[in-house]
Structure formats: structure tokens, C-alpha cells
Amino acid sequence: MKWKHHLLSRESLEDKFIGSAIGTFVGDTLGMPVEGWGRAAIEARFGLLTTLEDGRFPRGYYTDDTEMMIGILEVLAENGDFDPNLTVKKFLENFHPERGYGGRIYVLMDRLRKGIPWHQVATDSFGNGAAMRIAPIGFFYFHDIKNVKRYAILSCKITHLHPEAIAGAVAQAIAVSLAVSYGIRNIPIPRIEFLDRIMEEVLDIHTGFVQRILEIKSISKLGLRDNIQNIARCFACHVRSIEAVPPAIASFLLTDTFKDAVVTGINLGGDTDTIGAMTGAIAGAYYGYSQIPEEWIQVLENASKGRDYVIGLAKKAAEILYRRLKKS
Template sequence: MMFDSLAGLSVGDALGQQFPVMRVSVDALRSGTVPGGQWQWTDDTEMACGVVAELCTRGAIDRGRLAVSFARHRSPDRDYGFSTVAVLMRIGKGASWREVSGAAFGNKGSYGNGAAMRVAPLGAAFAGDPETIVAQAIRSAEVTHMHPEGISGAVAVALAAGQAAQARIDGIRPTAEQFLTTVLDHLDDSEVARGIRRARTLLGANVQQVATELGNGSHVSAQDTVPLTLWIAATHLHDYPAAITSCLTADGDIDTTAAIVGGIVTAHTGTDAIPPEWLAAREPLPTWLLQARAAMPRPSRLRRWFTGSRG
């Protein structure tokens, strides 16, 4: 299920990145129109691949290793945020992740949406174990985002993906209200959590109204990104195209909102819910991730979780 989540995340990211220059409407996408050319993914996918590779290799997040992996695999053309670039460049030169992440933004740490955008596959990997999801999501976030809100955003997304995957295992479809409530049950109070509570009161509204109320990622913060994405995922948990096109309609930081939503939804639906033409258009994932996947130990509990097998 971890790899299903990554597929949904990467397609959402790539479509969100390309949509502003596609010269095609949301309605046309819904009807199956796909412009020619390859959809390039961004830092959202590249960093999510780093998280997944670390889990393939270690079965858990080692922050030092993850930091080095992020720095090593950073591609300059993947649209990284300036703060993340600064952090990863210093880590790449040998600085401690703890020092540079904590020093960002006047020693307050970053509350950007970067930790949330990459974490859905982790939540899917540890489905059924919310305590582990919380602990591992925190570790994955701290490498670049030390501010409590940046961490809270990552935890919320990981919990949502874990719940989506668990519902798939159990063969159930939670209501949107149940979905958001379960996330909140395991999330400490924060501005992000308060935004999700607000999202719960907006179920049934249209996505433009919700984006106006909650934000659409335009400020690139966890607080103005995560509540909307959880509202969309909860509303369209069974319908990947509807979920992703809702992100496009909401506008804002589209590649990141679509990455988060895509990672949550495909933890529940599997990759069959992704339109084949969308998946085919997405740029292939990096070879270093495929090598990490091939090296996963067999047999292992994590392999069963990551592939969705219950046997």
C-alpha cells in the first residue's frame, strides 16, 4: 500500500505541476482528455521517494540517513522551496540536520507544507498503528521542518493515509465526517488541527468555498494546505480523479495539494483508481527508488504492509 500511495502522490504532483500550462480545462480532464507529453514531477515526489526508500531499507525513519538521502538526491530542477534548498545544501556539506533545520526562520523552524507533502506513503505503510504513524511522521518531518505546525501537518497527513489504508484492509468506506474525526482523535491541538475541525463543519460545501475558508496552499504553509487536502480526501476517498480535479479547481499550490490528496486516496483505492492515461503520462520514478524497493528483505512484515498483501 505504500507504493500505491506513492503512485497516487506522484501522479497528483505531476498533474498539478503541469496543469497551469496544459491549455486544457478541468472538465476536459474529467472527460478523459490528456494533452501529449510527459508530466514531470517535483520535489514533492522526489522527497516522498526518499521517505519510501528509507522505509524500504530500514523499516523505520533514521533522521540522519534520511537527511543525507534528501541532500544527495536533490535535483535543482524540481522546484524546491528556498528554505529546504538552504537546509539540504548545508546538510550536503556535512552540517547536522538538527542544527540546520532548527535554525531556519529565526530558530523557529519551518512550518511550510514540505513535510506534509511527502509523508502519505509512510502513513499507508504503518496502517493500523496510529502511534507508530505519529512517531515516524514526526521523525520524517523534523529533518527539514522543526516548527510544531510543520510537524503537525505531516502527522495529520500520515494519519489520514494510514486510516485510508486501514479502511481498505477492512473493506469499509468511512464517511467524510468519520474520516476527519479519526484523524483528529490522534492529533495534538495546533492551528492545523483547528483547521481540520473547521473542515469538518464544511462537509457538503463546494471546494471553492472550502478553499476560501481554509486556504489552498498559496501561503505554502502547513496551516493553509493540510485542512483543505484532508477535506478533499475525506470527500472523495473512493474517487481519485474527482479528488485530484478538486485540487485543480481549488487552485493555489496545486502540485502539493494534489500530491497530498493523491497519496491519501490511493492508499484506499489502490492504483486501479488512477486513470491509466494519467499514470502513463507521469514521468518514471527515479531508479534509486526502484533499487531500494528491489532490495527490500523477504519475507518481512513491512513488505506485506507496503505491497498491500495480508498473507
């Protein structure tokens, strides 16, 4: 997609970048208390879960999804471009094992800490762990889909080598970049075109993934009522990338506000914090930080690498890209 420089506003770019980063954070912590719960269990306990609640962490705390997203965002804001070795360094520096990482990651981090090169460390995982953290690559390169795909693949391969994981990371990154691109121009999302664009980019990686994206088209034909039921019926919504990324994309596409998108994502059940994080990343990139409910933002943890830190990083990344685009 050719980017029209004269349409670029610094404020809008910043709003979308912060929206996507804080959207990841908010979705993660909204889903945190019910991670691993089924849809029915969430409904029995909360009706519709729409507020930040205490879980295994106090309300407003983020988990591995946001912690790793911060690592990638730090690389882009400090280095001005993606770099896998620097990303490994950030992942290691930020790593708090108690933040709910998947079991496999401990061995992986251990090996990275010993200095084993990342390309000898990654395993054949099909999990959603690369997609959950990828938002910054989607927004920082939104003007250049080739680089979005290239760096999505590279960043995924630090930990996940299975084509399903790679397809999920690419799909999620492309979704974020399209969301910025439409959001910044204030254009309503053309749902079918949006999905076609994602399918085009994952076709050479995993055809099964394309089939799962196609399911979203079928769901959208059912109309926009009963989204949670319709999406949950179609996708297992667990840690497998192919079952987690499409419901996040669907939760964004089938709703009309940031709040509805994320509420839909976390109430599907399953890997709720990650689906929440990914839905929030796409929705935040489209609607912007200004549309994230204030009552959610107020509760976000704000210690050393908390809310204000993430906002600062996103601003810095937005400024770098703004200057770059103005110059080009």
C-alpha cells in the same frame, strides 16, 4: 487500532502502498503546470483540469514533492524502518534543485551536504514541505498509529520545526494510514470518525490546526456538490501547512473515486502540485493503484527513479510489512 491479521491480504496491501506512492506522483505532476495559479485562472484556461499537461516541465514529470517522498520510501524499503540520518542521505542523493523546491531548501541542503547534523539545520518553517513527502510513513506504519505520529514528527523536524508544519505532517500521515486501514478492509470511510481521529493526534501539537480540520466537517455538511468552490472558499490553499493539508484531506473525503479526489485537489488553485500530491497519497492509499486512471499512469516519467522504480520500492515496503504483520 488493533489490526486483525487474518484479514490481511498481500495483494491488497501492495495495491494500497503502490496506490499511495504513485498517487503522490500523479497528483504532483497533475498539479505541476498550474502551481501558483488561482482557481479562476485554472478554470479560464482549462475549464476543469483533468489531464496531465506540459508546464515548466514536460507532462508527467514530478517535482520536489515526489522526489522527497521517494527518499523516505527508499529508507523504509531498504532499511525496514524509518531513520532520520539515512533519510538525510537519501534527500541529498536524490536532490535535483531544478525540480521546483521551495527557496529555503537550497541553504538547508547545502548545510546538510557539509555534514552539519540535521537537528542543527532545520528552521522554524510552517510550510507544507514535510507533509507533502510523508505518505510512506503513513502506509508503512498504518497498523500502529503511535509510530505513524512519532516518525511523522521526526521526519518533519529534519527540515521544519514550526508546530503548524509538524501538525500538518502528522495529520497527513494519519490520514494516509487510516485510508490504508479502511481501504484494505473495503470499508466506506466514516467521515466524522476519520476527522476526529486526525484531530485527536494533532491536538497536543497545534490547536489552530484542529480548528482548520473542524472546517472540513462544516464543508461536508453543505453536501457533496460544488466541492471545489466550498473548499476553496474555506482554505487559502497555499504553501502554509495549515492552509494546504486540510484541503487535501477534504478533497479525498468529499469525493468517491481516486480521480475525483485528485481533480478536486488540483483545481482548488494555489500550491496545486503539493495539494495534488497529498490528495493523491491519501486517495491512492484508500482506493489502491488499481483505481488510478491508466491514461495518467501511462504518461508518468519513467527514467532511473521514475514510475517503475517507485512501484518497485512500494512493493518492497509492502512485502516487508506483510511478513512483519504475519509474524507478529
